Amino acid sequence: MGEQLFITLLSLCFAPVVSVVILVLVLASLGKSLGIRRRYVKLLLQVFEFGKEKISTYNKNKQNGDDSDDEDANENTKKPCENGNGLNVIERDISISYSKGIRIQSISTDINDVKKKFDLSDIMYFAKCGVETIIEDDVTQRFSAEELPSWNLLSRTSYGYHYISLRLTIIWGLGFLARYFVLLPFRLILAVLGIGWLIVCTAFIGYLPAGKFKRELNQYVMLMCFRILSRACSAIVTFHNRENKAKNGICVANHTSPIDVIVLSCDNCYALVGQAQGGLLGVLQRAMGRATAHIWFERSEVKDRHLVTKRLKEHVDDLDKLPMLIFPEGTCINNTSVMMFKKGSFEVGTTIYPVAVKYDHRFGDAFWNSSKQGMIQHLLNIMTSWAVVCDVWYLPPMSKLDGEDAVEFANRVKSEIARKGGLVDLEWDGQLKRAKVKDSWKEKPQEEYSKMLKVD
Amino acid sequence: MGARSSMQLQEEEINEIQRETGFSQSQIVRLYSRFTSLDKSNNGFLSREDFLRIPELAINPLGDRIVHAFFQESNDDTVNFKQFMRVLARFRPIKTNQDKNKMNTREDKLRFAFKMYDLDGDDKISKDELLAVLHMMVGANISEEQLGSIADRTITEVDYNKDNQISFEEFVKAMEKVDVEQKMSIRFLN
Numbered sequence: 001m002g003e004q005l006f007i008t009l010l011s012l013c014f015a016p017v018v019s020v021v022i023l024v025l026v027l028a029s030l031g032k033s034l035g036i037r038r039r040y041v042k043l044l045l046q047v048f049e050f051g052k053e054k055i056s057t058y059n060k061n062k063q064n065g066d067d068s069d070d071e072d073a074n075e076n077t078k079k080p081c082e083n084g085n086g087l088n089v090i091e092r093d094i095s096i097s098y099s100k101g102i103r104i105q106s107i108s109t110d111i112n113d114v115k116k117k118f119d120l121s122d123i124m125y126f127a128k129c130g131v132e133t134i135i136e137d138d139v140t141q142r143f144s145a146e147e148l149p150s151w152n153l154l155s156r157t158s159y160g161y162h163y164i165s166l167r168l169t170i171i172w173g174l175g176f177l178a179r180y181f182v183l184l185p186f187r188l189i190l191a192v193l194g195i196g197w198l199i200v201c202t203a204f205i206g207y208l209p210a211g212k213f214k215r216e217l218n219q220y221v222m223l224m225c226f227r228i229l230s231r232a233c234s235a236i237v238t239f240h241n242r243e244n245k246a247k248n249g250i251c252v253a254n255h256t257s258p259i260d261v262i263v264l265s266c267d268n269c270y271a272l273v274g275q276a277q278g279g280l281l282g283v284l285q286r287a288m289g290r291a292t293a294h295i296w297f298e299r300s301e302v303k304d305r306h307l308v309t310k311r312l313k314e315h316v317d318d319l320d321k322l323p324m325l326i327f328p329e330g331t332c333i334n335n336t337s338v339m340m341f342k343k344g345s346f347e348v349g350t351t352i353y354p355v356a357v358k359y360d361h362r363f364g365d366a367f368w369n370s371s372k373q374g375m376i377q378h379l380l381n382i383m384t385s386w387a388v389v390c391d392v393w394y395l396p397p398m399s400k401l402d403g404e405d406a407v408e409f410a411n412r413v414k415s416e417i418a419r420k421g422g423l424v425d426l427e428w429d430g431q432l433k434r435a436k437v438k439d440s441w442k443e444k445p446q447e448e449y450s451k452m453l454k455v456d
Numbered sequence: 457m458g459a460r461s462s463m464q465l466q467e468e469e470i471n472e473i474q475r476e477t478g479f480s481q482s483q484i485v486r487l488y489s490r491f492t493s494l495d496k497s498n499n500g501f502l503s504r505e506d507f508l509r510i511p512e513l514a515i516n517p518l519g520d521r522i523v524h525a526f527f528q529e530s531n532d533d534t535v536n537f538k539q540f541m542r543v544l545a546r547f548r549p550i551k552t553n554q555d556k557n558k559m560n561t562r563e564d565k566l567r568f569a570f571k572m573y574d575l576d577g578d579d580k581i582s583k584d585e586l587l588a589v590l591h592m593m594v595g596a597n598i599s600e601e602q603l604g605s606i607a608d609r610t611i612t613e614v615d616y617n618k619d620n621q622i623s624f625e626e627f628v629k630a631m632e633k634v635d636v637e638q639k640m641s642i643r644f645l646n
Binding site: 091093095098119125132134136138428444 | 483486487490493494507508509510511512513514515516517518519522543544547568569572573589590593594595596597598602605606609610614622627630631634636638639640641642643644645
């Protein structure tokens with residue numbers, strides 16, 4: 001009986017599901033949209049707004065309940081400021097960095113101009129600075145999920161699920177059912193179809209003789225496949241300044257997740273650069289490599305800087321080849337900041353097309369915390385989130401100035417991307433996610449402090 | 457994943473920490489989320505490595521001494537959340553109308569600074585200790601000889617009982633004119 005009912009229900013679902021899938025595929029291949037996703041996002045925003053109101057009234061009621069908390073009321077009535085990193089616990093006074101040394105905000109004069117004798121109280125600057133960084137620092141916070149200003153009805157976020165009101169719980173429950181039992185299966189079907197289609201098409205294109213036809217066909221197929229894949233995570237991407245789209249050269253972007261590639265490839269075709277992988281990623285890399293030139297390095301080759309630069313240079317010199325897409329941060333950052341750009345891609349000496357990608361984290365966290373979760377888990381997280389909503393800005397192409405070295409050029413491009421995407425511009429290396437600081441980085445603060453001291 | 461763990465922080469614990477340190481409920485919850493994100497091994501304790509994984513602390517010339525202050529609260533090589541909060545409490549701003557038993561009095565703040573110099577924990581700063589700390593602060597930029605004369609001068613200036621060491625009382629006296637409140641307080645937001 002149960003089995004019969006199940007089969008009947010399944011078959012009833014079959015026709016609508018198939019027709020929706022076909023509709024999506026057709027729309028994706030034509031690059032059109034019915035605007036359903038945008039309407040869906042609008043609806044979500046209304047729901048979040050409702051949730052926010054509920055939560056704030058709930059908090060107000062709770063606060064009226066206990067009166068012990070008023071002690072700090074006069075301490076600081078200023079609201080927590082948002083500086084691109086969610087909510088802050090403290091306002092930092094002293095900052096320390098390996099290139100700029102020590103900066104103290106409450107002292108207006110440049111400490112480089114201060115000349116004074118050593119005083120026992122000098123130690124307090126270091127102490128305060130150190131404890132401030134323990135409470136809040138610029139680097140490690142970039143490697144964990146950004147905190148939300150209010151709950152987005154996903155129980156995995158920093159707010160977690162807790163009972164606030166019956167209506168909110170019902171909405172959360174409905175959302176859960178929709179995400180896991182409607183959106184997820186549907187997105188999985190699209191993902192499998194997209195990947196399958198990519199593998200099949202590239203295999204055929206691989207047999208075509210090199211030439212204009214092959215290039216154009218490949219471009220068309222790539223756009224189509226990536227648009228299907230972008231729908232597999234309900235990506236809603238707004239592209240700005242499309243006149244600055246890369247045609248050749250190197251396109252550099254800030255890096256949040258492997259999803260970046262799908263997002264950017266919905267609008268332009270890129271040659272990808274990266275380490276050759278095994279498993280499913282390896283299959284995809286080889287498939288894409290059949291249809292056009294991508295650059296996959298073996299593990300042993302990555303260390304050889306000269307070889308890497310040479311292969312990049314060969315690629316960009318051939319104007320028939322696609323622009324290269326490179327993430328110079330070399331690791332995923334939580335999309336609140338841009339961290340140090342590795343100089344490699346800026347040494348090639350070609351035009352750089354900077355791109356800034358900013359995700360709207362209310363709809364789901366796009367950041368891949370690779371030290372905490374595997375790639376598959378991350379992708380499942382994305383596919384069970386509300387949507388991937390993001391803005392992509394194409395910046396005007398940039399070239400190295402006379403007298404500028406690769407590192408300076410890289411920093412200039414990084415600042416531009418940070419400015420456009422509304423991200424914090426950091427000089428710290430993203431590799432600090434795993435590596436320790438260099439001992440020599442201690443020297444700059446020491447040197448600066450020494451300069452301050454008047455010695456006889 | 458601070459959230460899930462901040463759930464684990466019990467109401468009574470929050471209240472206890474609030475009574476002891478004077479931090480507000482929301483500050484305690486947020487600092488707990490920071491504590492758990494520093495706690496890479498997820499065992500409820502911080503080790504020295506956990507602290508020094510913060511790059512800005514690792515490049516602080518006195519980073520090791522600051523970390524050491526946290527471990528003085530505990531007798532073993534770990535710091536739990538309460539101990540963590542007790543050290544942070546020293547850096548709360550002083551308020552005029554507050555209870556005396558909070559941990560952020562002028563004396564508490566001075567004690568923290570004093571202990572950073574007192575390497576062997578004998579409640580006295582000897583010339584060698586002062587030299588060693590000076591060395592951490594300036595690196596190789598100032599010669600041993602010059603550091604020696606700085607240390608000598610500093611000690612003679614404040615050493616009232618002429619034992620060639622600085623006691624805590626002498627240290628407090630030397631700091632009389634210093635705006636300790638400003639230099640040793642962090643602006644906590646609500």
